[in-house]
Amino acid sequence: MTATIADWGEHRLLPWLQTFSPAALVGDDGAVLTPEPGRSLVVTTDVLVGGVHFSDATTPPDAVGWRAMAANLSDLAAMGATPWAVTVGLSLPPHTEIAWIEALYGGMQRCLDQYGGAIVGGDLTRSPTPTIGITALGQVDPAQVLRRRGAQGGEAIVVTGYHGNARAGLAILLDELGDLPVAERDFLIAAHQYPQPRLDCLPLLPKVGVAIAAMDSSDGLADAVVQLCRASGVGAQLEVDQIPLYPGLIAAVGEEQALEWALYGGEDFELVLCLPPDVAAEFVAQLGPPGAIVGRITTDLDVVIRRGSQVQPLDQTQGFQHFQS
Amino acid sequence: MTATIADWGEHRLLPWLQTFSPAALVGDDGAVLTPEPGRSLVVTTDVLVGGVHFSDATTPPDAVGWRAMAANLSDLAAMGATPWAVTVGLSLPPHTEIAWIEALYGGMQRCLDQYGGAIVGGDLTRSPTPTIGITALGQVDPAQVLRRRGAQGGEAIVVTGYHGNARAGLAILLDELGDLPVAERDFLIAAHQYPQPRLDCLPLLPKVGVAIAAMDSSDGLADAVVQLCRASGVGAQLEVDQIPLYPGLIAAVGEEQALEWALYGGEDFELVLCLPPDVAAEFVAQLGPPGAIVGRITTDLDVVIRRGSQVQPLDQTQGFQHFQS
Numbered sequence: 001m002t003a004t005i006a007d008w009g010e011h012r013l014l015p016w017l018q019t020f021s022p023a024a025l026v027g028d029d030g031a032v033l034t035p036e037p038g039r040s041l042v043v044t045t046d047v048l049v050g051g052v053h054f055s056d057a058t059t060p061p062d063a064v065g066w067r068a069m070a071a072n073l074s075d076l077a078a079m080g081a082t083p084w085a086v087t088v089g090l091s092l093p094p095h096t097e098i099a100w101i102e103a104l105y106g107g108m109q110r111c112l113d114q115y116g117g118a119i120v121g122g123d124l125t126r127s128p129t130p131t132i133g134i135t136a137l138g139q140v141d142p143a144q145v146l147r148r149r150g151a152q153g154g155e156a157i158v159v160t161g162y163h164g165n166a167r168a169g170l171a172i173l174l175d176e177l178g179d180l181p182v183a184e185r186d187f188l189i190a191a192h193q194y195p196q197p198r199l200d201c202l203p204l205l206p207k208v209g210v211a212i213a214a215m216d217s218s219d220g221l222a223d224a225v226v227q228l229c230r231a232s233g234v235g236a237q238l239e240v241d242q243i244p245l246y247p248g249l250i251a252a253v254g255e256e257q258a259l260e261w262a263l264y265g266g267e268d269f270e271l272v273l274c275l276p277p278d279v280a281a282e283f284v285a286q287l288g289p290p291g292a293i294v295g296r297i298t299t300d301l302d303v304v305i306r307r308g309s310q311v312q313p314l315d316q317t318q319g320f321q322h323f324q325s
Numbered sequence: 326m327t328a329t330i331a332d333w334g335e336h337r338l339l340p341w342l343q344t345f346s347p348a349a350l351v352g353d354d355g356a357v358l359t360p361e362p363g364r365s366l367v368v369t370t371d372v373l374v375g376g377v378h379f380s381d382a383t384t385p386p387d388a389v390g391w392r393a394m395a396a397n398l399s400d401l402a403a404m405g406a407t408p409w410a411v412t413v414g415l416s417l418p419p420h421t422e423i424a425w426i427e428a429l430y431g432g433m434q435r436c437l438d439q440y441g442g443a444i445v446g447g448d449l450t451r452s453p454t455p456t457i458g459i460t461a462l463g464q465v466d467p468a469q470v471l472r473r474r475g476a477q478g479g480e481a482i483v484v485t486g487y488h489g490n491a492r493a494g495l496a497i498l499l500d501e502l503g504d505l506p507v508a509e510r511d512f513l514i515a516a517h518q519y520p521q522p523r524l525d526c527l528p529l530l531p532k533v534g535v536a537i538a539a540m541d542s543s544d545g546l547a548d549a550v551v552q553l554c555r556a557s558g559v560g561a562q563l564e565v566d567q568i569p570l571y572p573g574l575i576a577a578v579g580e581e582q583a584l585e586w587a588l589y590g591g592e593d594f595e596l597v598l599c600l601p602p603d604v605a606a607e608f609v610a611q612l613g614p615p616g617a618i619v620g621r622i623t624t625d626l627d628v629v630i631r632r633g634s635q636v637q638p639l640d641q642t643q644g645f646q647h648f649q650s
Contacts, residue, residue, distance in 0.1 A: 002422050002423075003422065003423040003424075004421060004422050005417060005418075005419050005423070005426070006420060007423075008423055010449070017430070017447070017449060020430045020444050021444045021445060022443050030446060031412075031445035033409070033445065033462075035360060035364065035366070035464070036364070039361070041360070041366075043410060043446055043460075043462070044412075044446060045414045045446055045447050045448045045460065047414040047416055047448045047456075047458065048450075049450050049451065049452040051453075052450060052451050052452060053450070084358070087368055087369075087370040087460050088370075089370045089371075089372040089414065091374055091456055093330075094330050095329050097327050097328065097329050098329065098330070098338075099327060099328075101330070101338075101342075105345045108345075118346065119345050119346045120346060120358065121370055122342070123371050123458070124338060124339065125373075125374050125377060125378070126330075126377050128376075128454050129452050129453050129454035129456070131372075131452060133370075133414040133448070133456075135368075135412050135414070137358075137462075
């Protein structure tokens with residue numbers, strides 16, 4: 001028997017692939033390079049595959065371009081870095097329409113126009129499978145680098161916005177949801193198609209004198225909290241009632257479904273940060289709602305979620321266990 | 326009628342895609358970024374697609390990894406930059422064997438061990454089509470950047486080694502060539518499977534006080550000379566008898582076929598440089614054979630190739646027109 005990717009799965013494969021990289025560089029949303037003392041570059045790469053990460057049924061090419069770019073810029077934001085330069089490696093079938101490519105680049109360009117950075121190079125190759133690989137470079141003051149490690153017991157866990165909306169938008173596009181008011185429908189679809197990397201939050205971050213633990217919630221809020229805890233050797237308690245859920249989402253699918261999507265849906269591209277309680281309160285006040293403190297870091301290793309007197313383990317991959325009502 | 330990639334072709338598509346990038350950054354083997362005065366970074370991206378750029382029939386995974394990395398490092402060499410950091414965006418079918426990935430990374434790693442640089446990040450996604458996208462970052466003194474533009478009439482055209490061997494190695498692997506002596510056979514196959522980026526040439530380059538025009542011959546010697554001339558607004562005359570051809574290649578396929586592969590075969594990953602004649606002579610002397618001066622830059626715009634008294638236009642894409650004997 002010869003082992004395959006399917007046999008191993010991502011959770012075994014990724015740590016193994018990381019053994020090919022210098023240990024100091026892996027385990028965050030991007031790698032921090034230091035061309036010289038006092039200056040850091042962040043590098044991050046994301047690949048989107050047609051039929052896996054996007055399809056014409058749910059995502060027009062303009063949105064494919066925006067999302068591909070936003071995912072990379074969100075990784076930069078999660079490292080505290082501002083966008084500087086990106087390369088685009090594009091593999092497309094020969095029958096791809098020029099108008100499709102133009103719309104794709106239009107979406108990428110609009111995202112860069114809004115958040116900074118420029119396309120500085122790339123490659124275009126023939127492939128039966130449409131594939132978009134983006135590598136983004138960002139700049140950051142070494143003292144302001146955000147990493148996954150370093151969360152401390154007693155810190156507050158902050159999220160910068162709503163969770164669950166991107167997954168709900170996808171459900172609408174897949175015709176899995178019933179009728180919604182137009183405004184709510186458009187808002188949720190936009191959350192899926194045009195996510196906003198939270199680079200706007202970086203200038204609001206206080207200088208706390210120690211490294212801030214943070215990552216983005218691209219793989220869901222549950223995954224982000226578990227990853228932060230693992231990297232930092234700590235635990236966490238999330239408060240169900242504090243997780244910011246869009247009222248239009250609760251109205252459409254109910255609170256339990258909304259909560260499941262918030263925890264496990266992914267692709268909301270918000271930031272999840274660990275901050276001393278007073279600093280967190282000030283940051284959230286500056287941010288305004290739906291930014292919120294959603295729990296706290298604990299010194300044991302358990303990652304749990306609480307509603308009232310009920311507490312249950314928060315698993316990063318296993319589905320949401322509904323609370324008894 | 327809606328235009329497609331197949332309708333437009335690469336020669337129309339690539340310049341159009343470049344309109345999405347800042348004008349100063351495109352048109353070379355990589356983009357030159359300047360984080361601050363006195364320091365430059367070069368960024369380059371290459372994507373290899375299974376079934377298009379490699380196949381299990383001709384290339385074991387170790388060689389796929391080596392070639393993918395070598396192609397990027399060659400782009401850095403063509404810009405005068407030394408390797409620093411690379412990211413690897415990998416898209417693979419779920420049935421891919423772990424041993425295949427291990428060999429792929431082994432090949433990439435060996436190439437980096439030999440030439441410098443480290444894998445600092447990447448992405449792994451599912452895809453029906455095996456695809457390897459590499460982005461490489463290199464460092465270069467701003468005064469030592471090599472670009473395609475800047476070639477001057479009267480300069481000598483230098484190549485750093487044999488041309489045609491990589492295409493011959495592919496022909497052997499495709500069973501298109503008859504029996505060869507083992508040593509020649511192995512040498513030609515190695516030229517295809519394990520090309521050597523010519524980073525070793527950079528320290529030998531003289532400081533001429535002006536920007537040196539250069540690129541690599543990844544798309545063939547003819548393409549390199551035409552691209553250098555177009556970017557510089559000059560012409561060139563190549564001397565057939567000066568193009569370094571491997572004697573074992575001439576013995577196997579004859580001089581005409583060897584010459585065609587040298588000009589149009591591609592993937593030899595040598596450097597093609599334009600240097601003042603005396604500087605070129607000194608550089609070639611330091612380099613030793615098969616490094617050679619193969620022609621000169623002219624002030625008109627024609628790019629021609631000469632054998633004895635016969636002169637014919639050198640086309641970048643059209644096949645080789647055999648000289649009359």
